[in-house]
Amino acid sequence: MHASLADLLLDLVHNAVNAKAATIGVRWAERDGVLDIEVADDGSGMSKETQQRALSPFYTDGVAHPTRKVGLGLPFLVQTADSVGGEFRLDSEPGRGTVVGVRLPVDHVDLPAQGDVCECFAYALAVTGPREVVIDRVGIDDGYTLRRSELEDALGDLEDPESLRLLIAYIRSQEEAVWQR
Amino acid sequence: MAKMSLDDLRAMRDQKRRELEMRDADNKTVQIIVGMGTSGIAAGAKNTLSAFLAELEQHGLTNVSLRQTGSLGLDHAEPTVEVRMADMPTVIYGKVTPKVAGEIVRSHIMNKTLVDEHVFDRPAADILERKEQ
Numbered sequence A: 001m002h003a004s005l006a007d008l009l010l011d012l013v014h015n016a017v018n019a020k021a022a023t024i025g026v027r028w029a030e031r032d033g034v035l036d037i038e039v040a041d042d043g044s045g046m047s048k049e050t051q052q053r054a055l056s057p058f059y060t061d062g063v064a065h066p067t068r069k070v071g072l073g074l075p076f077l078v079q080t081a082d083s084v085g086g087e088f089r090l091d092s093e094p095g096r097g098t099v100v101g102v103r104l105p106v107d108h109v110d111l112p113a114q115g116d117v118c119e120c121f122a123y124a125l126a127v128t129g130p131r132e133v134v135i136d137r138v139g140i141d142d143g144y145t146l147r148r149s150e151l152e153d154a155l156g157d158l159e160d161p162e163s164l165r166l167l168i169a170y171i172r173s174q175e176e177a178v179w180q181r
Numbered sequence B: 001m002a003k004m005s006l007d008d009l010r011a012m013r014d015q016k017r018r019e020l021e022m023r024d025a026d027n028k029t030v031q032i033i034v035g036m037g038t039s040g041i042a043a044g045a046k047n048t049l050s051a052f053l054a055e056l057e058q059h060g061l062t063n064v065s066l067r068q069t070g071s072l073g074l075d076h077a078e079p080t081v082e083v084r085m086a087d088m089p090t091v092i093y094g095k096v097t098p099k100v101a102g103e104i105v106r107s108h109i110m111n112k113t114l115v116d117e118h119v120f121d122r123p124a125a126d127i128l129e130r131k132e133q
Helices: A005-018 A048-054 A073-083 A117-125 A148-155 A161-180 B006-020 B038-042 B045-058 B098-111 B123-132
Strands: A023-031 A034-041 A087-093 A097-105 A132-138 A143-147 B030-035 B064-069 B081-085 B091-093 B119-121
Touching: A005 A023, A005 A034, A005 A073, A005 A097, A005 A117, A005 B038, A005 B045, A023 A117, A048 A087, A073 A087, A073 A097, A073 B038, A117 A132, A117 A161, A117 B045, A132 A148, A132 A161, A143 A148, A143 A161, A148 A161, A148 B006, A161 B006, A161 B045, A161 B064, B030 B045, B030 B098, B038 B045, B045 B064, B045 B098, B081 B098, B091 B098
Parallel strands: A023 A132, B030 B064
Antiparallel strands: A023 A034, A034 A097, A087 A097, A132 A143, B030 B081, B081 B091, B091 B119
16 A cells, blocks of 8 residues: 555556556645545546456556556555545546546545655656656645646756756745745 | 746756756666556655665766656565666666665665665676676
C-alpha cells in the first residue's frame, strides 16, 4: 500500500505513461472538505471488460512483465477510497484514453497523509519521454497550473538534477502562495 | 519564499548554469534510472529519487541524468535502480533505500566500485564479456 496520497498520484501518472499517453492532465483540488484527485490521459484506454478486471489485484495486462500475476495500482486507489467513504471513478475507452479519480473527505481519520505534494508534482512533470503534462492545483481560494512545456522552456531538461531541484523550489513557492491567501 | 514567476525560474536556471558550467543533456555521462512502478513507489522509490537528488547536489555532480521508468521487474527487491556509466557494467541495484542511494553515488559513480550487497541484476554478463576480450 502506498504511504501517501502523493504516492498514489505518482503511480497513476506512471500508468498513463505506460498507456503511451501524449498528454497527461492532473487535477489536485481541495475544496469544502473534499480532496479531488484526477489523472486524465489520451493513451491506449481500456475496454469495459478490461476496466472491470483492472480493479482486481490479481489482474495485469502482462505487457511489460509477462510472468507477473498482480496489478496493484488501481486496487490501491479503490481501497483508499473505500476505507474513508470516498468515491472512486474510472472512465476509459480504447483509443481515446482514461480518466481515473477519487474524491476523499480530508478530515477522515483513516485518510493517508497527503505527502510532499510539491515533490510529487515535480516528479510527475519530469517523467521520461516527450509528452505534455499539465497539473492543475486548486486550493480553497486560489490555485496554480504547471505545464511541462513551459517549465522545460524555462529550465531545459527536467531530468537534470539541478533543473529538478529548481522545479521543486518553484512549485513550493506556488504552493506557499496558495496557502498564504 | 516569494511566489516565483517563470521568468524568475529562467533567471535562476541561467545563474546556476553559469555557476556550475553545467553541460547540456547530450553530455550527461551517467544515467540513474529509478523504477517507479506500483511496487517501487509502495516500497519508497519516491524517497529514493529524492535521496539521489540530495546526494548529487552534496557532491556537486553535474554529469548525471536522473530518470524515472516503470517497474524493472524485480518486485521482491524494490526500490530498484539501474545505473549506466562508462567504464562500469550496467547494474540494477535492489533494496535501494535513501541510505543505499548515497552509497551508490559515492561508491559506484564517484569511485567506480560496485555496491556488491545491493547488486541484483546484469553485471555478470558484462564482466564475462570483459573477461572474454
